[in-house]
Amino acid sequence: MSRWIAVDWGTSTLRATLMQGEVVQDRREAGTGMNSLTQEMFEPTLLGLIDDWLAGPTPVLACGMVGARQGWAEARYAAVPCAPMGTGLTQVKTSDPRLDVRIVPGLKQLKPHADVMRGEETQIAGILATLPDFDGVACLPGTHTKWVHLSAGEVVSFRTVMTGELFATITGQTVLRHSLDGDGWDEGPFIDAVSDALSRPETLAARLFELRAADLLHGQTATMGRSVLSGLLIGAELAATRPWWLGRDVVITGSPRTTQAYDAALKSQGVAPRLLPADEMTLKGLATAKDLP
Amino acid sequence: MSRWIAVDWGTSTLRATLMQGEVVQDRREAGTGMNSLTQEMFEPTLLGLIDDWLAGPTPVLACGMVGARQGWAEARYAAVPCAPMGTGLTQVKTSDPRLDVRIVPGLKQLKPHADVMRGEETQIAGILATLPDFDGVACLPGTHTKWVHLSAGEVVSFRTVMTGELFATITGQTVLRHSLDGDGWDEGPFIDAVSDALSRPETLAARLFELRAADLLHGQTATMGRSVLSGLLIGAELAATRPWWLGRDVVITGSPRTTQAYDAALKSQGVAPRLLPADEMTLKGLATAKDLP
Incomplete structure (x- = not known):
């Protein structure tokens, strides 16, 4: 099972988890959220938190506002209805060759009303990995609570x-x-x-x-x-x-x-x-x- | 007609008007609202704005958050139903003998729900002075909009x-x-x-x-x-x-x-x-x- 790093980088918090396959090896958290960083600060901020985890080239999978226009690199929005990670990942250019950073796409909805999410699509993928046949509604409470209609492995629609x-x-x-x-x-x-x-x-x-x-x-x-x-x-x-x-x-x-x-x-x-x-x-x-x- | 000073001293603004009877002689305004002052700062703040208006002892009538617990001197709340200035004025102790400062009472409502106002009761007295037989509702939009049921010269009830x-x-x-x-x-x-x-x-x-x-x-x-x-x-x-x-x-x-x-x-x-x-x-x-x- 391979070694990789999971990163949940939101508006106000950066959370990194060192993984071996699906097993947690270590966790770290910092208050350096997207809101407090300019574009060139993301790589040194991440390295400052996890440098000692990087023995060699290591996959880093990131979700959250790190993929916003004001983030590290703008990741697409996939348009619903679609699977929660319905379009490809966005590869981030880094200076340190040990970092292989990819950001998951957000979700957007054009009708019946405009709506967007970044970060929750990853939790939805987790819900569908846990309950593959789930047909119902996921409620993801938080700063911006998301109500998400899930059916046949896809996000049908959502409301914030x-x-x-x-x-x-x-x-x-x-x-x-x-x-x-x-x-x-x-x-x-x-x-x-x-x-x-x-x-x-x-x-x-x-x-x-x-x-x-x-x-x-x-x-x-x-x-x-x-x-x-x-x-x-x-x-x-x-x-x-x-x-x-x-x-x-x-x-x-x-x-x-x-x-x-x-x-x-x-x-x-x-x-x-x-x-x-x-x-x-x-x-x-x-x-x-x-x-x- | 006597000379007096009207003061509308709210959370964020101090407005003073020099009056001769009901005629406006001069107006001044400052950003020194109740929120930015401690109790002992009210008198010097007022003098700083209107000192040259004070030839001798002058009545100063004040309304607004200046009468709150965190204000210059706590003025009563009159309980509705009552006339908008249904209890007496609160005399303020001052160091400068030219100042004769009185604060108008606010209004409180205990039933059917708890509610309070400070400042708007003065505008309501003005409405009733303008339309003495008014029977209806006054809407006073602002930071905290008041809806006020008026009948027979009294405030019957209100909602913020x-x-x-x-x-x-x-x-x-x-x-x-x-x-x-x-x-x-x-x-x-x-x-x-x-x-x-x-x-x-x-x-x-x-x-x-x-x-x-x-x-x-x-x-x-x-x-x-x-x-x-x-x-x-x-x-x-x-x-x-x-x-x-x-x-x-x-x-x-x-x-x-x-x-x-x-x-x-x-x-x-x-x-x-x-x-x-x-x-x-x-x-x-x-x-x-x-x-x-």
């Missing part, structure tokens, strides 16, 4: 919802930050808010400022406020994506924390999702890509 | 929607900022987005990322993107506040730009609002307060 970024921005940048600090989470109020947003999605915009007023007038705790905000936003997302999950077979692939929240929200609506960890799906997906032309 | 702050945060802090820069506005796509959000409010969360994808895949302009975002958020606000404006007499009191947007949105729904400028209503409201105990 900015729930994670809205939560981070509202708790970090608006007047609500004074009422929502900390990182507590309380499932009861969360589920109530999910249900409320699903049954009356038109009130979302007005419910937000109540979190501030409830703190000022009633001393509502930050944990309660965060749980309600999270529930309102995830509930609004479930309202927007109802045709994607209602009566479908659903897989959730995310970090442990976001997976827990989406799992609880979907369970409260009678859906019993399967859970597949994001890290593991990324590695499985990159292992699939390794053998592509 | 964070539309302005969400627009600023989404265009300034999220990934959409790359696709929405500039300050263009196009009424056609704006009205279409208002209508779309009103008829399908549950899709808001999913519509946002389309603005980014439409830029990446179809080269959608920033002006188009901003107009659609503004329409989606104001449409969502109108969906949340439908009982406030449907079949009601509506007054809009805001800055020229936000007033134009809300006026166009409401007109597209068959409402014909009256427009009363915010600056003028603030001065009229403070003139009313001057004679309160």
Whole structure:
């Protein structure tokens, strides 16, 4: 079994994993995401993290925003419907001859609405490697949550919802930050808010400022406020994506924390999702890509 | 007619107006809002702006976040239903004997949901001074838009929607900022987005990322993107506040730009609002307060 390196290089984080076939040998992580780098900084940044892993020429398979226009090298978007790595890999020119870097293609959708993804297609390849006959919907929660319809080994269509970024921005940048600090989470109020947003999605915009007023007038705790905000936003997302999950077979692939929240929200609506960890799906997906032309 | 000073001291801006009775003598403005000041900085900051207006002891009537807990002196909240300046003014202790500073009370609502305002109560007093028999709804668009039910000279109830702050945060802090820069506005796509959000409010969360994808895949302009975002958020606000404006007499009191947007949105729904400028209503409201105990 050959030695190779899996790289998940997103907007804010670089994660590298040394692999022997499909077995993990070592893992490293750095805060040098795509956002903090100019084009010529990618190679030295990667070498700074993994130089001692490179005995000789080594395949490096990379996914994520590293393939964006502002990344190391622009990788194509494959147009859905297609297999998750439906077009070829993009070879990156490097100065160090030990590096054989290839970036997996993203996915784009032109109809019924414009949409794009970079990074999640690799997790989807991992999901399909794990469940080859899966016919249903993958929910990949994160900064930009993806809802992905999978059938016959292909991505049929997908939809992005900015729930994670809205939560981070509202708790970090608006007047609500004074009422929502900390990182507590309380499932009861969360589920109530999910249900409320699903049954009356038109009130979302007005419910937000109540979190501030409830703190000022009633001393509502930050944990309660965060749980309600999270529930309102995830509930609004479930309202927007109802045709994607209602009566479908659903897989959730995310970090442990976001997976827990989406799992609880979907369970409260009678859906019993399967859970597949994001890290593991990324590695499985990159292992699939390794053998592509 | 006596000489006095009207002060509108908000989160980010200090506006002072020298008045002779109800006639404007001079106006000044500074970026020294409540957010940038500690408690002991308020008096020197005000003196720095208006020292030469103070021939002798002069009444200064102030409204806005200057009366918040983090402001110069905490002013009460009057509980609705009540007249917009339903409790007394808060006298501020000053070192300079020429300053006779009083802050108008804010408004709070405990039921059916918690809500607060500071500053808008003064504009509402101005609206009621202009239209004493008004029975209907005042819409005060801004960072935190207020919808206010007025009847028999009193504020019956109100609701805050964070539309302005969400627009600023989404265009300034999220990934959409790359696709929405500039300050263009196009009424056609704006009205279409208002209508779309009103008829399908549950899709808001999913519509946002389309603005980014439409830029990446179809080269959608920033002006188009901003107009659609503004329409989606104001449409969502109108969906949340439908009982406030449907079949009601509506007054809009805001800055020229936000007033134009809300006026166009409401007109597209068959409402014909009256427009009363915010600056003028603030001065009229403070003139009313001057004679309160």
